Amino acid sequence: MFAPLRPGVTLAQPSGPVIETERLRLRQWCGADIAPNAAMLADPGTARFITVDGKPVADELTGWRNAAVMAGHWALHGAGMFVVEERSTGKFVGRVGPWFPSGWPGFEVGWGIASGFRGKGYAIEAARASIDWVFATFEIDQIIHCIDRENVASQAVARRLGAEKQRETELFGHVADVWVTWRNRWQRSRVAAN
Numbered sequence: 001m002f003a004p005l006r007p008g009v010t011l012a013q014p015s016g017p018v019i020e021t022e023r024l025r026l027r028q029w030c031g032a033d034i035a036p037n038a039a040m041l042a043d044p045g046t047a048r049f050i051t052v053d054g055k056p057v058a059d060e061l062t063g064w065r066n067a068a069v070m071a072g073h074w075a076l077h078g079a080g081m082f083v084v085e086e087r088s089t090g091k092f093v094g095r096v097g098p099w100f101p102s103g104w105p106g107f108e109v110g111w112g113i114a115s116g117f118r119g120k121g122y123a124i125e126a127a128r129a130s131i132d133w134v135f136a137t138f139e140i141d142q143i144i145h146c147i148d149r150e151n152v153a154s155q156a157v158a159r160r161l162g163a164e165k166q167r168e169t170e171l172f173g174h175v176a177d178v179w180v181t182w183r184n185r186w187q188r189s190r191v192a193a194n
Contacts, residue, residue, distance in 0.1 A: 016074060019082065019129045024093065024122060026082035026129055029071035033083050036092035037070070038063020040114040049151045050112045052172050070095060079137070081110065084126045086117070093117045096126035098134055105169040105178060106144035109134055111157065123157045131161065132190065135183050145179040146171055155179075162189050 005011070014028035041047050041057035048054050057063045073080030081097040094113035100106075109130050111123045134143060145163055147154045155177075158165075163179040170176070 014071075014074065016079075017133065019133055020087065021125050021129050023087055024126050024129070025085050025087050026096065026126060027085070028074055028080075029067060029083055033092060034064050034067045036114070037067045037083075037095070040092070040094060040112065041066060043115050046112065046115060049148050049154065050110075054172075073099065073101065079134075082126070082130060084113070084122065086122075091117075093122050093126075096123065097130040105146065105171075106142070107134075107138070107140050108144045108146055109181070110145060111154070118153070123154075124160050127157065127161055131181060131186060135186060141183045143181045145181070146176045147179055148174075148176050162186065 014030065016028040019026040038057050038060065041051055041063060044056045047056040051057065051066075057066065070081050077100065079098045081095040081099055084093040084096050085091060086093050092114065094111065094117065096111040096113075097109060099108045099110050109127060111127050113123045113126075131143060134140070145154075145158050145161075146169060147158060155165075158179040161181060162185060163181045165177050166180045167178045168175050169178050
């Protein structure tokens, strides 16, 4: 627990964008997200594809550090992966959104959904909202999605989003495929869908 505040003192609070879809809310990180994010990363099937070393998070400090990195991306860049929560319950679903740390192979929109929320289309719903926001916010012609070659579920999400596998890159000592979503194609597909 954080130290109690003195009377009359307030601390800075995140004030970034909030995106609402039919079933989801995408927002910035807060302290309440640390435990459910760590629980998501403790799942071996999830950790395999989204932790740096591919291993499950096994302790509270590592979970805290991961959430701090996610929140810190917002503090450093003004944008980052959103916390995704279910609107009907307020439960932590996962994280989806922009990711572009120093040395990354391109401006990415990535996704990670907790195992209890998979199979509901949440990754696609949140990624669509995030991609819409990124193209409305940034002057870029493409967004990448770095996906492990064995991550069949994320490959399926990328295909549903209209992304195409373009090349390979090395991330954390192993090869990943780089999928690309192009602005012009994305905008045409969104107009056709409406």
